Amino acid sequence: MPTATMMAAVEGPPADVNEDPARGRLAAAPAPHDFDALFREAGAGLYRTLYAFSAGRRDIAEDATAEAFARAVAHARTIRDPLAWIYRTAFRLATLELKVDTRRGPAPGDAATDDAADTGELVAALRKLSPNQRAAVVLRFEADLPVDEVARRMGVSAPTVRVHIHRARARLRDLLGTEEMTQP
DSSP: OOOHHHHHHHHOSOTTEEEETTTTEEEEOOOOOOHHHHHHHHHHHHHHHHHHHTTSOHHHHHHHHHHHHHHHHHTGGGOSSHHHHHHHHHHHHHHHHHHHHHHHOOOTTOOSOSSOGGGHHHHHHHHTSOHHHHHHHIIIIISOOOHHHHHHHHTSOHHHHHHHHHHHHHHHHHHHTOOOOOOO
16 A cells, blocks of 8 residues: 555655755745736836936836846746846846947937936946946946845846946046045
8 A cells, every 4th residue: 555655756746846956855936926016116216227227218228127027027937036137137138229229320310318418428438338337336326225235136246246336436437537526
């Protein structure tokens, strides 16, 4: 007569657990993510960050935000940290769109920046930074996030973020020709 243990071995794991090959044992399935709540909590902040990252390009900020959340829903089962995943994906999408625009040139009647008339020199300087440097600067100083949170959202280590910020600030000093003020 088969025992419960033997039946479980034959039938496999229950539906709510996955096999963890790294540990050689069963692990609980990842919890489903509430993307609706995440969008309500973080969507506006992501949009503002991408808006600054893209130097005032609303179209890029909107498209990258929407596409990042759509891809997150499609890949929900493989995502461990949805907010960080969405930020990284959105930055990649925005970077790709900015590269495409650079190659193609602005469309007729398409303003390169919507609201950046007062900050034209800064916008031009930000565009000359690498995407990682620009992302680190925008997340750290525009979104006012601590370095550890910037690192989590970019998917890199905190020392890497500090290097990106250091190099970006030095490059901005060279480009803008001004001394920076120390933070209080």
